[in-house]
Amino acid sequence: MTTHTPPTRARGEHRPGRLHLNAFLMSTGHHEASWRLPESDPSYVSTNIAYLQRLAQTAERGKLDSIFFADGPALHRDIGRRPAGTLEPTVVLAAIAAVTERIGLIATASTTYNDPYNLARRFASVDHISGGRAGWNVVTTAFVEAARNFGLDEQPAHHARYERAAEFLEVALKLWDSWEDDAEVGDKAAGVWGDSSRVHPIGHVGEHFSVAGALTTPRSPQAYPLLVQAGSSEDGKDLAARYAEAVFTAQQTLDDAQRFYADLKRRAVEWGRDPATILVLPGIVPVLGATAAEAREKEDELDRLIAPEYARRQLAATLRVDPDDLPLDRELPADLPSEDEIEGAKSRYTLIVDLARRERLTVRQLIGRLGGGRGHRTFSGTPEQVADTLQDWYDQGAADGFNVMPAVLPSGLEEFVDQVVPILVERGLFRSEYEGTTLRDHYGLPRPTNPHTAARLAAAEVTR
Template sequence: MTRIRQLHLNANIVPGGRHPVAWRKQESSPRPDDIGHLVHIARAAERGTFDAIFFADQAALDPLAPHRPWNALDPTLVLAALARETTHLGLVATASTTFEHPYTVARRFASLDHISKGRAAWNIVTTHHAGVAGNYGLETLPRHDLRYERAHEFIEVVRKLWRSWDDDALVADRESGRYVDMTKVRTIDHTGDIFRVRGPLNVPRTPQGEPVLFQAGDSDESRTLGARFADALFTVQRTFADAQAFRRDVHTRAVRRGRDPSRLLVLPGLLPVVGATQEDAWRRKRELDDLLDIDREHARIAALFGLDKARLPLDGKFPADLLDGWSSTQTKGFAENLLREACKEGWTVRDTINRNPGGHRVIAGAPEQIADDIAGWFEGHAADGFNLNFDSYPSGLEAFVEHVVPLLRRKGIFRRDYEGVTLRAHLGLE
């Protein structure tokens, strides 16, 4: 039976909000270690029947920490706490295949899946932040291709560990005194090019069978990895045509792997700014933008392209060949997608600073405009949903839940209530 396609929405959490100065306009500036603030955000997302909340992470101090709140706490510990404060909301945490070990990740996310009764997901990254390397005794990050080679084997091992227990292995038979049926628990005896892991995992099979796999990235290697393993992809496309092409490409790769492409969800990032009218939304955004340090933002956007800001004039337009001879340590996907949107719209560098450079597409407008935009991308098969960023937390999220979500429901593309209790159920996955 063909499933009715449904829109999927996640909230990408940064304590103060995606806009770097949002915290300066808030009545009480959020601390990066304030779990109560994060509980408030999670409950708002659950009121909006979001699929999940998502925590990006890197094992190094955020370069923007001097200027805004950042994700400081271990995301799996945060989500374990939020699991006790919510009942349906999915919980997505990031962990790196470059700087972690498969057994540790398998155990941690299996534990989170049990604690949350089946709402856990692992967001797979290979880490592109150069500052992380020094915290693990390395001078530089491993080469891009080597990070992805390690990632493939890493995920294989994690999945083997999750599957090392049968569903009914835990018997707790009081009469016989047998607690675990060890015929239903197996070593994995993995011997690969990078890892040797005996197993089994010391955590029983989880409520979802295994946690959901999300993956973030845009490179060819990332697309191949996602098409092989991921249940959902967080992507960086900023134009409709690019998003359509990306979705077709990863679905084609999934089919070559023998996978059903409808089981691979594509979720571009989006930053909606909600106002009573379009003018009101842009006024809200300008009030934040007016607090930006333009020199710092100019330097940051130049660094995205591996340049000194003197080589990228503030009031000049972007050269179309800006990425030729790419040498930046930043992720190329964000730079490519930003450049295509800027060239398409004819933006100067100054124009672009006000449109989330180095991040995701921005739409500022009335609720109807934002709902129509989301529906257009969904119905045009440019996206299966969105990983939503909000300018300010919790107000941006609350405005979206109150004013945009009802319109999406009225269009018949988004749930009115949760129909299942696990994240796999929300996502329509087996």
Template sequence: MTTRQLHLNAFLMSTGHHEASWRLPESDPYAHVDLAHYVHLARIAERGTFDSLFLADGPQLWNNLAQRPAGALEPLTLLTALATATEHIGLIATASTSYNSPYNLARKFASLDIVSGGRAGWNIVTTAGAEAARNFGLAAEPAHAERYARAAEFLDVAQKLWDSWEDDAVVADKAAGVWGDDTKIHPPRHEGRYFSVAGALNVPRTPQGYPLLVQAGSSEDGKRFAARYAEAVFTAQQTIEDARAFYADLKSRTAEAGRDPGHIKVLPGIVPVIGSTEAEALAAERVLEDHIVYTHGVNRLENLLQLEPGTLELDGRLPDLPPESAIGGAQSCLLYTPEQVADAIETWFTQGAADGFNIMPAVLPSGLDAFVDHVVPILRARGLLRREYGPRRTLRERYGLPRPANQYVTPALARA
């Protein structure tokens, strides 16, 4: 029995991660904008004692409307509603540093952290793609390195804003008529390459200090950024050898950045299609594959391989393809029986490939139900996963992370 515990995150995507999941008889094609659907999913994940749930997002319309449910509720709005419908589970939203301003976004995440009692997390993305850029008046997307340079300054400003109130700035002395102490407010007065931010945040410091910082991406710029800022990383590798190499590299980079490698958690993605037997699971997978519309499948493959539309001829010569690292986001492992899923999780977890997993059910809600009902009990029996949440704690505490010190308060003053 190990004392080290898995971290599990539920990646929720409308009717599931498989593109044809919405066509199944069990699926609601309108679930992507149904609050009750997401409340149900959050409660399933909470029943499975998951650390957190995660909503992806982007400032553009995803997908061809003919292919699968497109569009999504704004995640911070949705997570605020989920905060009132759950008690323990962390709430992680994607938000872009390329198409937001630090002040407004820092305020939104601080508000979610306060409303949820310290359960907010931010999946930090820089947003690639010309389509998103054109939605913000740009002719083309900023260069890769430029996006990460902006993101670094964005994070520095956001942390200044979250620290702009000391924890005890609110006095609330009714007798003296003093509500707060202005000497404990620290306006950032930031002047940088990308941002100019003068005043303090108009939200007090939050239960976590600031939200759990999450990052996804395996580029060199992405790994450097993660080593400097991230506290959890969503990643995707097909083999344990690749996963161990990524894990060791990221932990090493984090140490070189002057941080504790234990303070960054690596969570590879898995797409479980679960059956009581492998044959049953394979049959369920075949049903999904049979529901893919041929032209949509070709279009998706062209997009995945970064090919121009109409380039791919299935009976023709294979065109030049991008390197494998460039398509890593689509390589999450696919697993079948509960025992196979649990065995793979335990192996990767105990052999230096993962601190936990990003669970990406092919079909929702049934796939998440199956994981919680059939895989979670195995993990608990093996001592890898908690049986209950215990005392109510923040998301940062669930991930085994300290509450960050306020950069404007010296340790001596903080103890006084």
């Protein structure tokens, strides 16, 4: 197996629009105590569509590539800890599409607790409604609470979930390609609306799914939604390398981010893909201040508002230990389960344990570090310092862009758009205006070719 290491980029070698920025939007912000700030109104944010629409419009004002909503089919956390109610995200995307023009719209949906036909139809519909701005964050869902909402006693094993996910994606891709672009004829004189020879029932029979027909929805503006993946386990990286066009990942250090980046690009090459067609976007939780001291004080204020007992119970669930085994002022116990014993979110488990061991954090300190972004990198500083750290990771081959996770909403997103984005534009790292209309345009990715059309044209060429 050969190693593919992307070259390090030198400062000044950027093309406008090269750096990619996605805004990950969640309730009052990603810091778990953000709802306790005076500026926050936690009573309605997650279910108030006008609030979510305004956030999207702010991201669009900054010419960001996209916005993103996480999701899971289970209420798995103690709702005493932070706002927990959510809306179904593809419905939210449709509502946001009506009040925006260019911003990409990405939502999470599970391959474990959905069926390919309905989900492919739903995302194709959002792509039509938005004029080609839809993206699907593909997840396998790592919570037993979700399994029990769908008639299962336990969650399926980690590897089994990813095997199902791979076949799910194969079926979805066949469905999105089941209509050729020219299937809709609209010939009033001849009385022919469509060409049935350009619509192809997929006839899929596999280990997990049997799907006979073509999709009810014609091929969408992007051909199909941008495919995003967020798992960083071995199975997750393999799935991403095979299918994903963008990858959301959590990395705490530059070295870890560089290794992940190089590994994912190498795996893409092994699947016969151009590594430039898979974009790596680590999460970052920026906390901005006019000075570094002011930014740090804002972060400290948030950390002081964390309710440690709620957070300790959540950490214990993640680590698969009893909360009593996690005294707040001691380090993690030495005898934690190995990653192989974890059937849930393997990569996040390892990231948390490695962070605690590497920095010798007490449970209380670890809770504070996780409170901002659940394992994603938190960085406090001035707008220039935040821009510097983004550029540094980009220059050194650790990222193609970033999944920006404001600690507090809406103020954190407004500050990033108004204070950090202009610096990135001035440095030639980011666009000043949108150059295309679809999400794939923003990410610099081509519209996929329909295989039925390609085969038909190739056959016609042979018979000439």
